[in-house]
Every structure is written in structure tokens, then in C-alpha cells.
Amino acid sequence: MKKMVFKISHDGRDWVVRNSLLSMSSPTLEELDAGIGAFLRERGFIEKGEKARVRMEFDSSSMPQWVRQYSHHYFDRIVEIQG
DSSP states (O other): OEEEEEEEEEOSSSEEEEOSSOEEEESSHHHHHHHHHHHHHHTTSSOTTOEEEEEEEEOGGGSOHHHHTTOTTSOOEEEEEEO
């Protein structure tokens, strides 16, 4: 299974993911997952029948400093994308 890691944050309107290959935003996590899946398939990162595990690590720098001490990982998520 192939793996990819993104930083995820929320800009007040949309969820935003980014890494060295892609920066994408969407108002819902479902749409974001679909967009990442489309990107991986279009770029040939995953072939038909393969899976990719996408890890999204929350970017705590997008939160106010006083909240960070209580939220070490606001949330991280792992999504499996089918080719």
C-alpha cells in the first residue's frame, strides 16, 4: 500500500491540505477526500485495484497559541483511497 502525508488545517471557511505535491481546499472533508483520490489516480500514484493510505496531520500552528497546550493533536486522520 502506498502512503502519502499532508498537513491539514481549517481557514475559517474550508478544510485545506498541503504537501510538496499538492495544495487543495474544500468546504467538507468528504469533498476533500474525493479531490485527493482524483489527484492520486490522475497522477498515476495509484493504479486501478491499488490502495493508498493518506495521513492528514493537523497543523497546530493554525490554532491560537493558548489552545495548543490543550490540543496536542486537534485531530489527525487517515483515509484509504481506492484506485
